Amino acid sequence: MTNSHPIEGLMTTAMENLKQIVDVNTIIGEPIQSPDGSTIITVSKVGFGFAAGGSEFGQVNSKSDSDQSSDESEQSYPFGGGSGGGVTITPIGFLVANKQGVQMIHLHQNANLYEKMVEVAPQALDKVKEILSNNQKGKETSD
Known part of the structure; x- marks a missing residue:
């Protein structure tokens, strides 16, 4: 035992x-x-x-x-x-x-929100880079 x-x-x-x-x-x-x-x-x-x-x-x-x-x-x-x-x-x-x-x-649609944010994040970063580079080029041409 x-x-x-x-x-x-x-x-x-x-x-x-x-x-x-x-x-x-x-x-x-x-x-x-x-x-x-x-x-x-x-x-x-x-x-x-x-x-x-x-x-x-x-x-x-x-x-x-x-x-x-x-x-x-x-x-x-x-x-x-x-x-x-x-x-x-x-x-x-x-x-x-x-x-x-x-x-x-x-x-559930709420769970889908986070997935969509992850999918859109690379496109959003590319857009921000594009805007920043356009602003930088605009400043260089105005100088």
């Missing part, structure tokens, strides 16, 4: 069951082939929480007084505990791959 604490068993059981629920196919779904040859993959956001706790309520002798020696007494504590966990899965969009390329289609 091992000397593992009862809470270890609670935590192991809860984590193994949550591990079975959350796998890569939960976040990135199974690919779906459409009739036009496009591949559609669902993308989800997964939230995960886990808690475990326990307590021992005092010392209880596991052997009778006549069976114990003073140095070799084994004592156990009554244990009370529990564990739990939760998973939330929120779909956020679809990844579509077809002949035209790969496109992310968001279900």
